[in-house]
Amino acid sequence: MRKMIAGTAAIVTAAALALAGCAPAAQQSTTAAKPMEICYITAAESHAYATPANEAFKAAAKDAGVNVTMLSQNFDVQTGTEQLNTCVSRKPDGIVLWPLDPTAYVSGLTAAKAAGIPVVLINTPMGDKAMELVASFTGPDVTQEGQMSGEAMNTALGGKGNVVIIAGQAGNATTIGRTDGFTGKLKDLGSAIKVLQTVNADFDQQKALVASRDLITRFGDGIDGVFANDDTMARGFIDAWKEAGKDMKKIPAIVGVNGQKDAFQSIKDGEMVATILQSPVEDGRLALNTIVAAAKKQTVEHRIPIPLTSVTKDNVGTLQPAF
Amino acid sequence: MNALRKIGDSSWFVELVRVRVLVILLATVVVASVTVQGFMDPGTIGLSLDRMSTIGLIAVGLTVLLIAGQLDLSGGAVLALAGIVTISLQASLGPGVAAAVGVLVGVVTGSLNGLLVVVLKINSLVATLASMLMVRAICHWATDSHPISGKDPFFGLFVSTALIGPLTFRTVLFGIAILLLWVWLSRTVSGRNLYAVGSNAVSATASGVRSNLYLFGGFVFASVMAAVAGTVQSLAVNTGSPAFGQTIVMTTIAAVVIGGTRLEGGRGSALGTLGGLLTIAFLVTAMEYQNVPAYVQDIVTGAILLLLIILDSAVSGKNHNLLTIAALKRRLGRNQTPPEGITQ
Amino acid sequence: MTQTTSSQAESRVMVQNRFSNVLQWIAVPAGTVVLIVAGSLLSPKFLTMSNATNVLINMSISGIIVVGMTFVFITRGMADLSVPATAAIGGILALGLGPALGTLPAALVGILAATAAGCVNGLLIGYARVNPVITTLAVGTIVLGTAQAFVGGVIVYGQDPQIKEFLTSRLFGVVPVIVLVFAAFAVAGHLLLSRTVLGRWSYAVGSNPDAAQASAVPVRRTKAAAFALTGGLAGLSGVLLGLTLQTARPAIGTGYEFNAITAVVVGGVSLLGGSGSVPRAMAGLLFVQVLTNIMVLQGVPTEPQGLAKGLLIAGAVALDVWLRNRGGAK
Numbered sequence: 003m004r005k006m007i008a009g010t011a012a013i014v015t016a017a018a019l020a021l022a023g024c025a026p027a028a029q030q031s032t033t034a035a036k037p038m039e040i041c042y043i044t045a046a047e048s049h050a051y052a053t054p055a056n057e058a059f060k061a062a063a064k065d066a067g068v069n070v071t072m073l074s075q076n077f078d079v080q081t082g083t084e085q086l087n088t089c090v091s092r093k094p095d096g097i098v099l100w101p102l103d104p105t106a107y108v109s110g111l112t113a114a115k116a117a118g119i120p121v122v123l124i125n126t127p128m129g130d131k132a133m134e135l136v137a138s139f140t141g142p143d144v145t146q147e148g149q150m151s152g153e154a155m156n157t158a159l160g161g162k163g164n165v166v167i168i169a170g171q172a173g174n175a176t177t178i179g180r181t182d183g184f185t186g187k188l189k190d191l192g193s194a195i196k197v198l199q200t201v202n203a204d205f206d207q208q209k210a211l212v213a214s215r216d217l218i219t220r221f222g223d224g225i226d227g228v229f230a231n232d233d234t235m236a237r238g239f240i241d242a243w244k245e246a247g248k249d250m251k252k253i254p255a256i257v258g259v260n261g262q263k264d265a266f267q268s269i270k271d272g273e274m275v276a277t278i279l280q281s282p283v284e285d286g287r288l289a290l291n292t293i294v295a296a297a298k299k300q301t302v303e304h305r306i307p308i309p310l311t312s313v314t315k316d317n318v319g320t321l322q323p324a325f
Numbered sequence: 326m327n328a329l330r331k332i333g334d335s336s337w338f339v340e341l342v343r344v345r346v347l348v349i350l351l352a353t354v355v356v357a358s359v360t361v362q363g364f365m366d367p368g369t370i371g372l373s374l375d376r377m378s379t380i381g382l383i384a385v386g387l388t389v390l391l392i393a394g395q396l397d398l399s400g401g402a403v404l405a406l407a408g409i410v411t412i413s414l415q416a417s418l419g420p421g422v423a424a425a426v427g428v429l430v431g432v433v434t435g436s437l438n439g440l441l442v443v444v445l446k447i448n449s450l451v452a453t454l455a456s457m458l459m460v461r462a463i464c465h466w467a468t469d470s471h472p473i474s475g476k477d478p479f480f481g482l483f484v485s486t487a488l489i490g491p492l493t494f495r496t497v498l499f500g501i502a503i504l505l506l507w508v509w510l511s512r513t514v515s516g517r518n519l520y521a522v523g524s525n526a527v528s529a530t531a532s533g534v535r536s537n538l539y540l541f542g543g544f545v546f547a548s549v550m551a552a553v554a555g556t557v558q559s560l561a562v563n564t565g566s567p568a569f570g571q572t573i574v575m576t577t578i579a580a581v582v583i584g585g586t587r588l589e590g591g592r593g594s595a596l597g598t599l600g601g602l603l604t605i606a607f608l609v610t611a612m613e614y615q616n617v618p619a620y621v622q623d624i625v626t627g628a629i630l631l632l633l634i635i636l637d638s639a640v641s642g643k644n645h646n647l648l649t650i651a652a653l654k655r656r657l658g659r660n661q662t663p664p665e666g667i668t669q
Numbered sequence: 670m671t672q673t674t675s676s677q678a679e680s681r682v683m684v685q686n687r688f689s690n691v692l693q694w695i696a697v698p699a700g701t702v703v704l705i706v707a708g709s710l711l712s713p714k715f716l717t718m719s720n721a722t723n724v725l726i727n728m729s730i731s732g733i734i735v736v737g738m739t740f741v742f743i744t745r746g747m748a749d750l751s752v753p754a755t756a757a758i759g760g761i762l763a764l765g766l767g768p769a770l771g772t773l774p775a776a777l778v779g780i781l782a783a784t785a786a787g788c789v790n791g792l793l794i795g796y797a798r799v800n801p802v803i804t805t806l807a808v809g810t811i812v813l814g815t816a817q818a819f820v821g822g823v824i825v826y827g828q829d830p831q832i833k834e835f836l837t838s839r840l841f842g843v844v845p846v847i848v849l850v851f852a853a854f855a856v857a858g859h860l861l862l863s864r865t866v867l868g869r870w871s872y873a874v875g876s877n878p879d880a881a882q883a884s885a886v887p888v889r890r891t892k893a894a895a896f897a898l899t900g901g902l903a904g905l906s907g908v909l910l911g912l913t914l915q916t917a918r919p920a921i922g923t924g925y926e927f928n929a930i931t932a933v934v935v936g937g938v939s940l941l942g943g944s945g946s947v948p949r950a951m952a953g954l955l956f957v958q959v960l961t962n963i964m965v966l967q968g969v970p971t972e973p974q975g976l977a978k979g980l981l982i983a984g985a986v987a988l989d990v991w992l993r994n995r996g997g998a999k
Binding site: 575578 | 747797802803813814815927934940970974979990
């Protein structure tokens with residue numbers, strides 16, 4: 003009896019395989035010029051910055067008549083490296099990768115280069131060895147974002163004071179870039195600003211809220227400034243400050259990154275002092291256009307930045323939030 | 326409803342349920358080959374298998390533990406720690422020795438788990454939750470939450486490049502492991518003893534089996550396999566990170582359970598685990614190719630897991646033993662006709 | 670009256686029993702007192718009103734879930750790993766449907782959806798007798814995926830700042846509203862477990878399911894109820910989180926299941942069922958929160974705190990097992 007089942011199953015499978023074998027041949031004869039295939043490995047699907055970037059990417063692809071297969075790493079590096087291998091084996095015309103780690107993807111990038119598939123990095127840079135393997139890195143310079151934040155903080159505090167840093171996901175290239183850029187810039191400026199503590203809140207408002215409660219308890223009014231790796235976490239600190247019943251007029255100088263709508267409002271209301279505007283729409287669109295160009299074997303710049311603007315009370319009225 | 330009952334009563338359906346793992350696997354393969362162009366290419370298959378191998382190595386260890394009736398949640402943290410050790414010691418010990426030390430990490434963590442469960446008699450769910458927290462903490466503390474890179478990114482390339490045909494080194498390693506597991510479970514006395522320990526550790530001890538030794542050994546083995554997976558993984562990407570392995574344990578448990586191994590212990594097999602792993606691997610690869618969003622992938626995987634454990638429950642008796650066909654038919658038949666004095 | 674050897678032995682056992690019982694009862698509260706002393710010595714900020722309030726606020730969301738997890742443990746339901754998913758579905762639906770239905774009705778829908786998921790768990794675990802760990806895992810995965818599919822996989826933003834104002838405000842300027850909500854549910858849970866028939870049934874089912882069955886206790890329904898309750902409570906937590914933050918992501922509930930298990934275990938509620946209580950679980954929760962608070966004030970980074978938590982769990986359970994073996998249960 004069991005043999006009969008197994009036998010039937012085997013025959014069905016064989017039939018399916020035969021069908022599958024026929025299918026691609028049929029497809030090739032009916033389509034004339036195949037649209038370009040791009041494999042896009044994004045950081046996450048549900049994220050304040052990533053979601054509009056992804057949407058922009060897909061919209062630009064539609065305009066260019068290009069097919070996109072989007073895979074989400076969901077902030078897991080391991081998954082990303084495996085997805086990169088999957089992409090390479092599909093032999094697309096181009097790959098766009100959002101790296102969550104400075105070196106982990108090197109073996110996949112090597113395989114892509116060997117297969118002649120151009121790769122463009124979006125939003126976050128990688129280490130030197132990796133940069134040699136890619137056609138281009140488009141997007142904001144996270145280190146520059148950190149440096150601009152450092153400058154804004156230095157100006158706001160008049161060159162001295164105590165700050166806390168609410169950093170993103172530990173080990174993430176954006177976190178490292180922005181934080182190191184911030185502290186590096188302060189050093190360059192010869193600033194007397196001291197970092198009291200750095201906490202990780204994974205770019206999450208809720209985690210930032212919990213961490214902020216503890217920071218406020220620990221340092222209280224001793225905090226002169228807060229550098230949050232992104233506006234979402236800055237919001238968490240503002241909520242915690244309000245929740246602690248503290249005086250909103252005495253809120254520390256908060257600097258965030260992203261240029262979100264609510265951050266713009268906060269700057270107008272005096273809750274935040276600065277944010278660094280970067281457009282996820284620009285990010286996504288630029289990456290797509292660059293990979294299409296690279297796939298068409300056109301020469302592309304190795305480093306294509308998107309413009310960054312420091313937004314403070316002075317210019318907040320003249321600019322549009324990113325999202 | 327009557328038609329359903331008729332189907333439920335017929336022999337072929339009952340048989341189908343018994344070989345449900347194979348059925349689900351074949352169904353997945355069929356659907357994948359039809360919907361995804363080029364799925365059956367050796368390159369794509371090799372890729373699916375390579376992806377599955379990291380989970381597979383951990384699954385081999387977990388299968389042994391689950392058969393013994395225990396759980397281990399610390400696999401992901403051990404994977405990360407082994408990777409960190411492997412990469413960080415490369416400079417001082419050379420890559421080969423460093424990798425060996427990475428594997429040895431599993432012995433240490435496995436012994437910790439064994440100590441907590443066997444000696445201190447803490448429930449394995451809680452004990453391995455505790456060890457998971459501790460090992461993960463050590464990972465972050467040791468690296469200051471930064472991932473670390475190895476010296477030579479090309480040393481570890483061999484792990485994920487094709488070795489035998491489309492199969493990578495990692496896949497071959499997994500293949501050897503699952504083969505050895507199969508031989509041990511089905512053909513040796515100690516393998517059979519494991520099932521006894523899982524069904525009822527007390528009576529196994531009474532029959533002369535040293536249950537505590539099996540349990541302790543099981544934890545060490547599971548941790549060592551997780552360490553091997555972590556070492557290999559870190560070599561492949563030339564990075565040791567405290568963030569690795571966050572979700573891998575749950576996925577592995579799902580694969581092993583889909584393969585028919587029960588969490589209560591006493592049942593399971595190497596082939597079943599292989600079937601469960603292949604199903605998940607093919608499913609994920611196929612869904613990714615089809616641009617299926619991550620949350621839909623979750624729904625599909627969760628649904629298959631649920632379906633299988635419900636079916637599994639349906640074919641199991643009171644003591645979680647697999648019912649014979651006759652008993653199954655009686656049970657399904659009982660829903661239709663009033664009991665005719667047939668007891669189970 | 671001469672003491673025979675057997676009664677000498679008996680009284681030794683009785684003293685041991687009493688000692689173990691007393692130790693079981695005072696271990697966690699005594700430990701908390703020790704912690705508080707240590708904390709105040711380590712940091713001047715520790716023993717302040719604002720810090721204490723912070724600890725209570727941090728406890729509140731977890732605390733609601735802990736009530737449910739206590740029921741699950743006591744009925745020998747092992748653990749409910751679908752908590753992150755049911756919390757997320759509560760938050761996502763509350764915010765997603767807010768504009769269309771109004772904040773409170775949307776919140777109610779969120780809680781109902783989470784309870785429904787809990788009922789599915791309950792049916793499978795209580796009636797079909799499938800393993801709780803794997804069931805809640807599978808159901809949780811499906812539920813979360815469905816919630817995300819419902820909102821198209823993006824983050825949901827809230828549009829009702831007033832409810833946020835309310836939830837983050839303080840009664841008489843001192844007691845945070847959210848702590849009051851938590852306290853209300855903790856008390857309700859305690860009363861349910863200690864003074865109702867369902868509570869008695871829960872203990873019976875957990876300590877001896879066969880005997881309970883023989884005494885006409887509806888074993889399956891009781892077990893199912895524990896999971897339905899946990900689902901609903903997790904959904905409520907998710908709703909509160911979503912309304913307070915005015916954003917809801919699918920990962921909003923991550924980690925709450927293990928936090929709850931930690932609290933319950935440290936409080937001395939046994940995984941094997943049949944013993945423990947809501948106050949004990951709360952004591953465990955308080956202990957863990959105070960410990961975390963001390964570590965944070967000392968500047969210990971988030972992840973390495975896990976070392977202390979892990980040791981704490983292992984120590985608490987080992988102590989509990991040892992005490993059980995020495996004396997009577999409960």
